[in-house]
Amino acid sequence: MIWNLKKFDQCQILGINTENRMQTQILTKPETRKHKGLIYIIFLITGLINLINKDLTAAIIFLALAMGSIPFNVNNFSNGMPLYQQVLIILHVLVVIGLIVLMLSGT
Numbered sequence: 001m002i003w004n005l006k007k008f009d010q011c012q013i014l015g016i017n018t019e020n021r022m023q024t025q026i027l028t029k030p031e032t033r034k035h036k037g038l039i040y041i042i043f044l045i046t047g048l049i050n051l052i053n054k055d056l057t058a059a060i061i062f063l064a065l066a067m068g069s070i071p072f073n074v075n076n077f078s079n080g081m082p083l084y085q086q087v088l089i090i091l092h093v094l095v096v097i098g099l100i101v102l103m104l105s106g107t
Contacts (some may be wrong), residue, residue, distance in 0.1 A: 037071035056103045063096050 047062030070092075072085045 031061050037067045038080050040066050040071050043069060051099075056099060060096060061102065063092070063099070067092055067096060 043066035045061050047059045047066060050056075050059035050062060067089075070089060072081065072089070074081075075091065077086065077089070
């Protein structure tokens, strides 16, 4: 008897497109992007509040966490991403790096 069962590998279970192994992309649902946007805003506001209260360590932590939950698709950063999204990401990275340098300088 021959069993004709379709084998699922881990990529298919996680929803990762495996047609082209060189360009593996995680497929995200619109609901996930909405949650990432909400998480991004919460971390961003919390980081800014800590920055206003002059708590640099907490501000850096929350702003870095916000960078990890950017609601944009950063896989196509160089081509295909709108300019305002690129500017927002670059500005966010520069602010976090500037805060790290400011904290390490001790002022």
